[in-house]
Amino acid sequence: MEELRRMIQGIKFTQLIAGEVFRIDVPLNREEMLAKLQESEPIFLRHIQPIDRIVPIQGNADDLQALSELVRHARMRWENGSTAIHLRRVEGTSFPYSAADTKAVLDAVIMELGGETTMQSPEQILSIFAGQSELYVGWGTPAEQLSDWPGGAIRFQREDDQISRAKFKLLEAERAFKLYLETFREALDIGAAPGGWTQLLLERGLRVTSVDPAELHPKLAAYPRLTALKKNASDVQFAPGTFDLLVCDMSWSPMQMAKLVLEKADALRDGAAAVITVKLMHKKPLQTIRDVVSKLETVFELRKAKQLFHNRDEITLYLVKR
Numbered sequence: 001m002e003e004l005r006r007m008i009q010g011i012k013f014t015q016l017i018a019g020e021v022f023r024i025d026v027p028l029n030r031e032e033m034l035a036k037l038q039e040s041e042p043i044f045l046r047h048i049q050p051i052d053r054i055v056p057i058q059g060n061a062d063d064l065q066a067l068s069e070l071v072r073h074a075r076m077r078w079e080n081g082s083t084a085i086h087l088r089r090v091e092g093t094s095f096p097y098s099a100a101d102t103k104a105v106l107d108a109v110i111m112e113l114g115g116e117t118t119m120q121s122p123e124q125i126l127s128i129f130a131g132q133s134e135l136y137v138g139w140g141t142p143a144e145q146l147s148d149w150p151g152g153a154i155r156f157q158r159e160d161d162q163i164s165r166a167k168f169k170l171l172e173a174e175r176a177f178k179l180y181l182e183t184f185r186e187a188l189d190i191g192a193a194p195g196g197w198t199q200l201l202l203e204r205g206l207r208v209t210s211v212d213p214a215e216l217h218p219k220l221a222a223y224p225r226l227t228a229l230k231k232n233a234s235d236v237q238f239a240p241g242t243f244d245l246l247v248c249d250m251s252w253s254p255m256q257m258a259k260l261v262l263e264k265a266d267a268l269r270d271g272a273a274a275v276i277t278v279k280l281m282h283k284k285p286l287q288t289i290r291d292v293v294s295k296l297e298t299v300f301e302l303r304k305a306k307q308l309f310h311n312r313d314e315i316t317l318y319l320v321k322r
């Protein structure tokens, strides 16, 4: 909220789900609002949907009827490419239908109109948020809504041999920053244990040097492309220009982490990428982020800072060495 307040004068907030979802009213039109978000995407905003229509909830089949009518009248849009229907509900809403039921009905209407529906990689999204007594309905592309997952809540399937849930963070970063991990060759993973990130990098075909005083999961011993150093990162040194990717997920004091990353920067080639989590330990997260970023910017260029769905009290930075 603070980020948006600083960005848009006269913005008004109404909370829909405490600490999670809010409605904003802004003295801007849709294009102006989208342009502002594109210009500098807020770190803590994962998803936004326009409110093109507000439908009062009746609590019976009339609600589905009203949504179907709304879709029919927006016919032109369904001819523009595949559409996904996203529905989210506030607890206690009087809207009686599940996301699956609503989707089934609206998918049928879109198909009847000659449109195409999809779950994955849609060209446009019809987002419906069921509040206590009103449905907020809006259309947009995934880029405009900042995510192609309902509410930005991207979910990955847990695999049987997965070492840690932390792996989801790097998987999400890969998508959020359009990173294509398989295009890198030689990675340094600082704060690697138990090894979820290292596992993903190895699976993507990279050679990995992992540094952590704690034990890596024994499963990782099966990878010949892994060099595991059971050490504190401040006690290891590498030849200049060894790595083209640095990842660091240390859950440590942000400024100490930044200092340590800078110490390792010589080991990176020019143009090397870095994916780093920043723990937000203090009350002033925006200030902490500013301090850490300005320290790292002595060597790196910041490409994007985002609180990912799988980040808790932290954010993830994507940087490139100058």
Ligand SMILES: C[S@@+](CC[C@H](N)C(=O)[O-])C[C@H]1O[C@@H](n2cnc3c(N)ncnc32)[C@H](O)[C@@H]1O
Residues within 6 Å of the ligand: 164, 166, 167, 190, 191, 192, 193, 194, 195, 196, 197, 198, 211, 212, 213, 214, 231, 232, 233, 234, 249, 250, 251, 252
């Ligand atoms: C959140 S865990 C990392 C999880 C890991 N990314 C994964 O996917 O499994 C943080 C790790 O950072 C390590 N760590 C903290 N300070 C460190 C330092 N100075 N040098 C190396 N590792 C450190 C801790 O031992 C711990 O294993």
